[in-house]
Structures are given as C-alpha cells and as structure tokens.
Amino acid sequence: MNIGLVTDSTADIPTELRQQYGIEVVPNLINIGGKSYADGVEITREQFYEWLPKLNPLPTTSAPSVGAFQQRYEKLLKSGAEQVLSIHPPHNLSGIFNAARLAAQEFDGRVQVLDSGQLSLGLGFQVLAAAEAIARGAILEKVLGIVESVRQRVRVVALLNTIEYVRRSGRVSWARAVIGSLLHLQPLIELRHGIVHRLGQARTRLQGIERLIETLDSWGPLERLAILHTNAEAAARRLLEEVKQRVVTPIPIVNVTSAIGTHVGPNGLGFAAVPVEIR
Secondary structure, eight states: OOOOEEEEGGGGGOOOHHHHHEEEHEEOOOEEEEEEETTTTTOHHHHHHHHHGGGGSEEEEEEEOOHHHHHHHHHHHHHTSSEEEESSSSSTTTTTHHHHHHHGGOOOOOEEEEESSSSSSSHHHHHHHHHHHHHHHOOHHHHHHHHHHHHHHHHHEEOOOHHHHHHHHHHOHHHHHHHHGGGSSEEEEEEEEEEEEEEEESSSSHHHHHHHHHHTTTTSSSSEEEESSSSSSHHHHHHHHHHHTTTTTTOOOOEOOOOHHHHHHSHHHHHHHEEEOOO
C-alpha cells in the first residue's frame, strides 16, 4: 500500500530525514508585530531566538489553515498515495490537530489524523517510525500499531531558563499560578500524553542539567534519543558528550522550532527519547 505521510513544523524532523522519506511538513505561523511568518520558511530559528528576548509584546503562534493541510493531502493522493497518515501535536495544546482533522473530512476516509500527545522529536519520532515502516512496505494497520507503540513510550523532558514564557503562553494551567521567587528558578518539565508536568526546579544550571541526566537514566534502555535546545547549541553539545553512550543509534541535536520556542523561551535544554519499555 502506498501511504503518504504528513506532519507539521512542530515535529522538528531534520531536513535530510524529511527528504529521505518524502514527509510533507506544513509550517505553523509565528506572529510578530502584526506580521505572520511561516515557521522555518520565512524566519529561521536562529533569527527568531535572537529577536525573542527583545520582543514586546511576545510573539504568538497560529495553526496552519485547513486549506494548507488540504493542499498537502491532495498532493499526495494525486501523486499515487492510497491513504494519508497525518500526525500532529496534542489537541489540548494547539489548534493544529483540529485544522488537520477538518481538512481530512474532505477526503472520504482516505486521510487519517493522529494526536501524538507530544511536541518536537516526541512527535517527530512517531512520524519517523511511521516513515520507516512505510518504507518497509507495511500496511496501514501495521503502521498505526507501530506509531501507537512509540506514542506510549516516548518521553520529552526539558530544563527551561525561566518559567516566564510558559506562564505567559497561558497553555499550562499550573504555570499561570507561578509567582514571586519561583520565576527566578529554572523549571524542569515533562510533556507526556499531551500534559505538561512540573518535575521540579533548579537554582543553578549545573544542578538542572544533573537532574536532566538523572531523569534520562530513570527511563532505562533507549531505542532513540535526541538532544533538544532553544538556541543553546554549545550547552547541547556538552550534554551530548555526557550521554552519547546511552544508545547505539545517532543522536541528533535539534534547535527546537520557533513555534515551540515562543512558549518555552531561549536557552532551554532537554531530551526526547523512546525507551525500550514503557516506564
């Protein structure tokens, strides 16, 4: 079965892998000063993070239009795909899933939209697992089972430089209540099954990185691992040296897309991982 694969720019899939597997990526929108930019197309991540601390008011994000998804689905179906699988961020954190779902309704069941429960490579690893299965010739039911297995196991954890961006985003209920001295601490958070959990906070960067590594080790053996950062490449490369023996597969370092960075701020550091077993 010829299966087309679609995601959006929050998946953070490296360009070479998108091209290798023919993954269609729909860009999200970054709204700055009354102008909208296509994420990763009209504004680079490096440029965005350079601007971010100076922007007042803070930028906002918008989901792609229903029409943008319809165009990608139609492109794949016209080029020979019998089915299209479209995988996106949690419906409770973004309007992206809903836009894709509405677009899919125009294609008589030939497009299936999945809520990954994740962001960045937590989503991207699910898309890549689907892409690899499709490349092996798996039927749709088998691909869906593989994606579900990864969805159940994948973990994303991050050390933020400040809670301020998450708090202002309004997307996380407990962050809205954080006040006073806690704003000056570095929070450790985990996204799992669409819910952002607060794991604690660190008074120093070094303490926070130690907690990150402890958390990673608590997940047991890993199938996949990526290092995530928001314009903190030097720190990400140092972290790679600390953890590179944990998996035999290559460990990408990903500067997280602007559509996510808007809500977490610069100088964040973290992991996306797929443990061998559910933890």
